[in-house]
Amino acid sequence: MNVAAAAPAAVLALVAAAVAPRRLTCLMAAAAAAVAALRPASDVFPGALQVWSLMAALALGLAASALEQAVDTFGSASRVRVAGTAAVAGAVCVLTLIAADGGRILRWRFGLGAGATRLELPGAALVLGLALLVTLAGTLATAAHLLARAPEGYRAGRIGQSLLVLGAGLGALGVAVVAGQGLARSPDAMAAGARHLAAMILGAGVLALALVRVLAAPASAAVTETGAARSQRMLGVAAAAAMVAVAAAGIEGWRAEGTYATATLARTSSAALLGLVAVQPTRLALARTGLFVLGLLAALAAAR
Amino acid sequence: MSLLAWRGLTATCGLLLAAALHPAWPAALHPPLVTISALALLLVISLLVGARDPGERLVGAGALAVALALGYDGLRGHRGQLTLEVGQGTQSFEEDGPEGRSLGLRPLGFGAFLERVDADGGATLKVEKGPAIAVRPGHAASYGGFRIGASGRAEAGEPAALRLAVAGPQGSTVVEVRGGAPVEADGLQIAVEQYFPDFALDATQQPYSRSSEPRNPAALLRVTRGTQSWRVFVIRAMPGIHRPAGLDRVLTLTDVVVSEAVRLRVSREPAAPVALAGVALMALGLAWGARPA
Numbered sequence: 001m002n003v004a005a006a007a008p009a010a011v012l013a014l015v016a017a018a019v020a021p022r023r024l025t026c027l028m029a030a031a032a033a034a035v036a037a038l039r040p041a042s043d044v045f046p047g048a049l050q051v052w053s054l055m056a057a058l059a060l061g062l063a064a065s066a067l068e069q070a071v072d073t074f075g076s077a078s079r080v081r082v083a084g085t086a087a088v089a090g091a092v093c094v095l096t097l098i099a100a101d102g103g104r105i106l107r108w109r110f111g112l113g114a115g116a117t118r119l120e121l122p123g124a125a126l127v128l129g130l131a132l133l134v135t136l137a138g139t140l141a142t143a144a145h146l147l148a149r150a151p152e153g154y155r156a157g158r159i160g161q162s163l164l165v166l167g168a169g170l171g172a173l174g175v176a177v178v179a180g181q182g183l184a185r186s187p188d189a190m191a192a193g194a195r196h197l198a199a200m201i202l203g204a205g206v207l208a209l210a211l212v213r214v215l216a217a218p219a220s221a222a223v224t225e226t227g228a229a230r231s232q233r234m235l236g237v238a239a240a241a242a243m244v245a246v247a248a249a250g251i252e253g254w255r256a257e258g259t260y261a262t263a264t265l266a267r268t269s270s271a272a273l274l275g276l277v278a279v280q281p282t283r284l285a286l287a288r289t290g291l292f293v294l295g296l297l298a299a300l301a302a303a304r
Numbered sequence: 305m306s307l308l309a310w311r312g313l314t315a316t317c318g319l320l321l322a323a324a325l326h327p328a329w330p331a332a333l334h335p336p337l338v339t340i341s342a343l344a345l346l347l348v349i350s351l352l353v354g355a356r357d358p359g360e361r362l363v364g365a366g367a368l369a370v371a372l373a374l375g376y377d378g379l380r381g382h383r384g385q386l387t388l389e390v391g392q393g394t395q396s397f398e399e400d401g402p403e404g405r406s407l408g409l410r411p412l413g414f415g416a417f418l419e420r421v422d423a424d425g426g427a428t429l430k431v432e433k434g435p436a437i438a439v440r441p442g443h444a445a446s447y448g449g450f451r452i453g454a455s456g457r458a459e460a461g462e463p464a465a466l467r468l469a470v471a472g473p474q475g476s477t478v479v480e481v482r483g484g485a486p487v488e489a490d491g492l493q494i495a496v497e498q499y500f501p502d503f504a505l506d507a508t509q510q511p512y513s514r515s516s517e518p519r520n521p522a523a524l525l526r527v528t529r530g531t532q533s534w535r536v537f538v539i540r541a542m543p544g545i546h547r548p549a550g551l552d553r554v555l556t557l558t559d560v561v562v563s564e565a566v567r568l569r570v571s572r573e574p575a576a577p578v579a580l581a582g583v584a585l586m587a588l589g590l591a592w593g594a595r596p597a
Contacts, residue, residue: 236594243587247580258444258453259383259571260579266327273322276363279590280318282311288319295322302328 003049005036008057008300015061020234023212024068025061027205031198032057032300034179038187038194052252052268053303055245059275060296062238067289069231072213082214083157084146089210090139090164093171096203097132100196105129112182112193119189124177128200131170135207138163165211171204195301202297232279235289239275242296246272267302271295309354317347337402344371362589369582373575378402381575382410385455386568388427393417397570414448418566425454427566439568455567466496466523467559468538472552480561481525490553491529498524501560503539518560525555 009032016025071085101110110125111118141160150157178197182190190197246268253262274295278288307313321343324335348371352364384399384407394417399410415432422428426440429452437445437452444453465480470489479489486495502514503522511522522539537546538557547554 233594233596236590240587240590240594243583243590247583247587250576250580250583254444254451254573254576256442256444256453257455258451258569259573260576261383261571261573263327266325270322270326273318273325276586276590277315277318277322279593280311280315282315284315288315291319298326298328 002036002039004053004303005032005039007049008053008303009033009036011054011057012061015058015065020062020065022065022068023209024064024206027202027209028060028064028297030205031201034201035194035198038197039191050248050252050303052245052249052264053300055241055248056268056271056296056300059238059241059245059271060293060300062234062241063275063278063289063293063296066231066234066238067286067293068209069227069234070286070289073227073231083142083161086161086164086207086210086214087139087142087146089207090135090142090167093167093203093207094132094136094139096199097128097135097171100128100200101193105132110178111189112178112186112196113189114192117186117188117192119182119186119193121178121181124174124181127170127177128174131167131174131204134163134170135167138165138167161211161214164207168204168207168211171200171207175200175204199301235275235292236279238292239272239279242268242272242275242292245299264299264303267299271299308350310350311354314347314350314354317343317350321347331404334403341375344374357593359589359592359595362592363586364589366582366585366587366589369585370579371582373579373582376575377573377579382450382570382572384410384570386452386570387565388418388429388568389565390418390421392565393432397568412448412450412570421457421564421566425457425566427454427568429568444569449572451571451573453569453571455569457564457566465561466499466521466557467561468494468525469543469556469558470494471544471554471556478558486526492553493528494555495526496523497526497535518562521557521560523557527551527553527555 009029012025012029012032016022016029097105101112104110105125105128108125108129109120109122110128111120113119138160141156141163143160145154145157145160148154148156175197178193178200179190182193182197246265249262249265249268250260253260253265271292274288274292278285278292280288321340324340324343348364348367351360351367355361355364382399384397386394386397388394393415394412395415396409396411399407401407414434416429416434416437417432418427419430419436420428422440424441426438429437429439429447431437431447435447437447439445439452439454441454444451446452465482467478467480468489470477470479470492472490474490477489479487479494481487481494481496483496483499486493488494498511500511500513500520500522501516502519504512504514504520506512511524514520520539520541522537525536525538527534527536532550534548534551536548536551536555538555539545540557540559543556543558544554
């Protein structure tokens with residue numbers, strides 16, 4: 001078993017189930033579980049369990065929960081903000097689809113792995129390419145509707161919302177096609193492309209979560225205040241956990257490589273600094289929390 | 305003072321520092337060390353000046369400790385690489401500067417030679433009149449104030465031996481000639497005079513090596529028999545190309561036996577415990593700030 005990938009997935013699942021049960025945390029746990037299930041154990045360190053990755057996963061789970069709480073609090077004030085969240089989620093989904101497989105989707109190509117083990121999936125490329133175009137159109141229409149400050153129910157907003165729903169559906173279908181064809185035709189290529197698949201699960205999932213919020217009723221003001229305080233506290237704990245992950249990465253680097261100046265420590269420190277930035281009581285709180293989540297995701301994705 | 309205590313400045317400095325520290329950037333886009341140091345200094349000052357409760361003061365104190373420790377290790381610590389072949393000894397290592405530039409050789413303070421390379425990439429160093437230091441992947445070792453970790457296998461710059469075929473009237477024999485040590489084959493003394501791992505001719509038709517990789521190996525050999533002596537040029541790509549007058553044997557370079565080497569990472573970071581304590585303080589401070597009011 002790939003312990004190095006399974007342990008952070010287990011921590012994320014624990015956070016999602018018991019510590020901070022939120023939809024975004026569940027989605028991240030699912031993506032991490034997909035990576036752990038598809039990637040084989042490392043040949044170099046078959047049983048290596050890294051403490052820093054466990055702490056980073058804990059921080060990621062808490063930060064994702066705090067982010068969702070903050071988005072709920074922020075967006076509950078008006079439907080305009082909810083639509084704005086959907087537009088941002090659409091942009092995230094578009095960027096994820098472009099980044100997966102090194103941007104080949106822009107040339108209507110998609111495959112898993114590289115070199116001799118690469119598996120081309122033309123059918124999945126068609127579905128994912130359509131998902132990309134539809135989501136992009138939906139994002140632009142929703143953003144245009146928001147920027148124009150048009151009244152609710154205006155055509156651009158409705159079309160944008162419909163396109164985003166279609167994009168999320170096509171994205172989910174594309175992920176299913178990639179997983180089905182990849183597993184059936186080449187498990188090696190599937191293992192090599194596990195991170196890309198997990199990224200697409202996250203991208204499509206974030207869009208789906210945002211669309212669910214569009215359809216939900218706004219919360220009351222009292223709930224909003226409680227949610228903001230709770231989100232801030234959770235963010236503080238996540239930042240502290242990220243800092244512990246830095247300490248663990250330093251100790252593990254010193255033990256394994258003889259120095260704390262490793263690439264893992266640099267990535268973890270970068271994420272922990274974003275955590276420190278996220279807890280500062282100043283403007284753009286949501287964007288800073290989002291960056292913290294992205295930093296932790298990048299640190300964990302780059303792990304062996 | 306109020307500007308330094310402004311949280312927007314703290315957030316901006318932290319954000320820029322996080323971006324500057326991330327290793328994903330290509331080398332050309334890495335900001336200079338002085339920029340990173342200035343950002344770190346500004347962040348520490350703003351954290352200390354803007355602290356309003358014990359938790360924030362702990363974060364500021366921890367950040368100061370980390371900055372001081374990293375600065376001290378940058379100035380007084382040493383980091384570098386050591387590439388050794390089996391049996392090769394050294395008393396120094398190639399030191400790297402904070403931005404990855406080579407600073408030249410730095411003495412280790414002791415002499416050691418590579419005793420063995422293991423199949424898993426580990427290695428055993430034997431210290432002169434001292435113990436053996438076993439370095440394994442994932443497990444660095446300490447000696448003489450340095451941490452020594454396995455960094456990977458490497459091909460040595462010089463080949464362990466050249467494999468030559470000597471063809472004569474009585475048949476053909478294969479010998480391995482090692483640098484500096486002549487061997488005897490079929491009544492001939494053969495020694496390597498010059499070796500070109502990636503042979504090429506320059507504009508003035510002078511031989512040189514395009515790289516240290518054995519892509520097009522060739523060698524100039526000194527061959528002697530009694531009082532007679534010849535210089536024979538051999539190249540693997542063109543067997544038997546050079547047949548000097550008076551030599552009734554054909555020498556052919558058939559293969560290059562590449563010597564196995566191991567690359568070790570050598571580090572001395574005296575302020576590492578202070579940096580660790582600083583990070584622990586920061587974590588404690590952040591957790592303190594997350595307590596319910």
